[in-house]
Amino acid sequence: MSVSNGAKLVVLSLLCAGIAGCGLPRSGPNKSEIFKGSVLKQGDAFIVQVNSRVTQATSVMPSYGFSNSFMNAGVIGSDMIAAGDKLSLTVYENVKDDPLLGNSGQRLSQLNELEVDGQGSIFIPYAGRIKAAGKSPEQLRNEIAAKLDSQTPDPQVIVQRVAGDGSTVTVAGEAASQGIFAIERPTRTLSAMLARAGGVKIEPGQAIIRVTRNGQTGKVWLQDLYQNPALDIALRPGDQIVVEKDSRSFTALGATGSQSRVPFDTQTLSAIEAIAIVGGLSTNIADPTGVFVFRNEPSEIANAVLGRNDLVGAQRMVYVLDLTQPTGMFEARDFLVRDGDTVYVTEAPYVQWQKSIGAITGTAGAATALTGQ
Structure with a gap:
């Protein structure tokens, strides 16, 4: 049995009406x-x-930068002594038979790895406790020599700072190397310390550097740090440096x-x-x-x-x-x-x-x- 053209049109109209009612897919x-x-x-x-x-x-755009307390901090002396540091002390005495610190016939005496305690002091035999933190090796050398001079004639003193746990910063996050790094002569600024840690392991355009010091935090784009020397702040012992990836x-x-x-x-x-x-x-x-x-x-x-x-x-x-x-x-x-x-x-x-x-x-x-x- 055949279907009339009128029936075809009815079926077609019903289908079109269904499409219009349901709507067509789109994004x-x-x-x-x-x-x-x-x-x-x-x-x-x-x-x-x-x-x-x-x-x-x-x-x-996000505005990052460092406060005046960060920006105004000058570069610390490369050999400035801090609590936790270790020192090497060498004393040369101008006597042969009965030296103050060494054995008989020994003019040269060495005290290695003297650790600066939490109060910033060290103990030297015959000189007592001496404040070392905040001084340079040269300043400490003069003070030790002055204390020993009254007990042994014209002592010659050499003080060397060995990077210990005192003048250090922590580098973490997306840095190429993470860990505790000593503030030494080549690494006294933020960019130098980042280089010491191998740079960053993410795209430089996505890197944000966060520095926390004494409860205060500042941030800077890595690219801004490299392009603007004024943002290259001097580091301080205990600084926490974290390399973050932009989360936007x-x-x-x-x-x-x-x-x-x-x-x-x-x-x-x-x-x-x-x-x-x-x-x-x-x-x-x-x-x-x-x-x-x-x-x-x-x-x-x-x-x-x-x-x-x-x-x-x-x-x-x-x-x-x-x-x-x-x-x-x-x-x-x-x-x-x-x-x-x-x-x-x-x-x-x-x-x-x-x-x-x-x-x-x-x-x-x-x-x-x-x-x-």
């Missing part, structure tokens, strides 16, 4: 749907077209080469660089007029962007980039992506049209099969 909202979320249309987000003024107002990231969604959470690999990251990292715009489906950056913006920045002063608390902001405009690529190059941003690229309108045609074509084929024609 996210289109441009018009995003704009419907604007506060101008009773939505809860401010939608802003990116221009040079907006770019300038939103160009805020953004999320890429929509018609891009890949959709994922992406870590920052440089201090600053522009919108055009963020798109490039995830493979650029998808050639077949992306709408270059609909590149959006979603962000919760602090009130002070939101007020500056919108030319207002009444907003309080974080504001939902949607920044719009149109890459087809004469300055669109420049705006995307200058607009900075920040930690936690969502970069979303909409699909071109014709993509949904193609999907609709494909769905209808498929539906028509299904209808033909059902009717047996």
Whole structure:
């Protein structure tokens, strides 16, 4: 029994209605749907077209640096003695038969690995306890010689500092070598100590150096440290140096080469660089007029962007980039992506049209099969 053309049309209409009711698959909202979320249309987000003024107002990046207590600390003497250090003491006496420190006939006496105690002192036979911490070997030599001079004629004293547990710093985190390192003549500054530890084992653009001293902490980008000698602070015994990996990231969604959470690999990251990292715009489906950056913006920045002063608390902001405009690529190059941003690229309108045609074509084929024609 054959089916009439009218029945075919009924079946086809029912299938098309089903497709329209279910909706076609897509990667996210289109441009018009995003704009419907604007506060101008009773939505809860401010939608802003990116221009040079907006770019300038939103160009805020993490500010790292050291406080005055770090910056004003001068380089310590390379041989400055500290509690925990070890000293080597050599005394030459101008007597042969009855030396004060050595055996008979022995003019040269050595005391090796004298440890400076927690109070910063050492004990020397016939000289007693002597404060050593905070002095140079030359200063300590003169003091010891003066104390021994009254007991042995014109003693000649040599004091050498052996790097011990006193003048040391700790290097940890993403440093190539981790451990406790002595502050010596070549390693009295932060960059020199990092070099002593073998540098960093992560990308330099992602490295942040944190230094903790006496309960205070300062941070600096590794690249800034190398580019700005003023940030190369002098070290102090007990400093804790930690190499950290930048934890910032953004999320890429929509018609891009890949959709994922992406870590920052440089201090600053522009919108055009963020798109490039995830493979650029998808050639077949992306709408270059609909590149959006979603962000919760602090009130002070939101007020500056919108030319207002009444907003309080974080504001939902949607920044719009149109890459087809004469300055669109420049705006995307200058607009900075920040930690936690969502970069979303909409699909071109014709993509949904193609999907609709494909769905209808498929539906028509299904209808033909059902009717047996």
